[in-house]
Amino acid sequence: xxxxxxxxxxxxxxxxxxxxxxxxxxxxxxxxxxxxxxxxxxxxxxxxxxxxxxxxxxxxxxxxxxxxxxxxxxxxxxxxxxxxxxxxxxxxxxxxxxxxxxxxxxxxxxxxx
Amino acid sequence: xxxxxxxxxxxxxxxxxxxxxxxxxxxxxxxxxxxxxxxxxxxxxxxxxxxxxxxxxxxxxxxxxxxxxxxxxxxxxxxxxxxxxxxxxxxxxxxxxxxxxxxxxxxxxxx
Numbered sequence: 341x342x343x344x345x346x347x348x349x350x351x352x353x354x355x356x357x358x359x360x361x362x363x364x365x366x367x368x369x370x371x372x373x374x375x376x377x378x379x380x381x382x383x384x385x386x387x388x389x390x391x392x393x394x395x396x397x398x399x400x401x402x403x404x405x406x407x408x409x410x411x412x413x414x415x416x417x418x419x420x421x422x423x424x425x426x427x428x429x430x431x432x433x434x435x436x437x438x439x440x441x442x443x444x445x446x447x448x449x450x451x452x453x
Numbered sequence: 454x455x456x457x458x459x460x461x462x463x464x465x466x467x468x469x470x471x472x473x474x475x476x477x478x479x480x481x482x483x484x485x486x487x488x489x490x491x492x493x494x495x496x497x498x499x500x501x502x503x504x505x506x507x508x509x510x511x512x513x514x515x516x517x518x519x520x521x522x523x524x525x526x527x528x529x530x531x532x533x534x535x536x537x538x539x540x541x542x543x544x545x546x547x548x549x550x551x552x553x554x555x556x557x558x559x560x561x562x563x564x
Binding site: 344371373375380381382383384385388390395396398430432434441442443444445446447 | 455487489494495496497498499502540542549550551552554556557
């Protein structure tokens with residue numbers, strides 16, 4: 341009964357493909373996030389959804405599209421994958437006003453070849 | 454524009470001694486600060502936090518100190534244990550939804 345679960349854990353794909361990463365939380369949180377950890381280990385926010393509504397959309401290529409079918413799920417779809425998209429993607433959730441701390445998933449390591 | 458900086462990428466400490474991890478920030482609007490711990494192949498886990506109205510918060514072996522005038526915070530672990538070996542991320546928030554993270558400090562506690 342993992343609190344925030346992401347699938348898949350590892351994803352290796354070719355340039356130009358489209359892929360999705362799924363995230364689900366069972367904590368009853370109403371806010372979910374996608375963070376990207378690049379090769380320099382820097383964790384940077386990409387998107388945030390509160391009650392299925394997009395509230396943060398950082399400077400991310402529009403090839404990245406989040407989808408929140410309900411407040412327990414936040415999926416990340418990536419079109420036309422590029423080499424520079426290789427990174428670890430973390431999903432997280434929190435109660436409203438996430439500055440009081442998130443619960444993170446274990447990450448999805450995406451490798452684009 | 455990195456607003457949260459952890460200038461020491463790594464730190465090695467002997468078991469039983471004190472570990473001090475440092476963090477600096479540039480945004481004076483930040484009012485809540487957190488430390489996360491991360492093991493390989495796992496997501497970061499929340500460790501301890503402090504509000505800007507305080508200058509110290511303690512939880513067992515972990516203490517966070519905040520110096521607002523210097524825009525500096527530190528995490529003290531006393532005594533350090535081998536299981537504390539992990540990457541520690543400092544994070545800060547301006548009462549919004551996003552946390553701004555530092556690049557992390559890798560702590561190694563040797564027996």
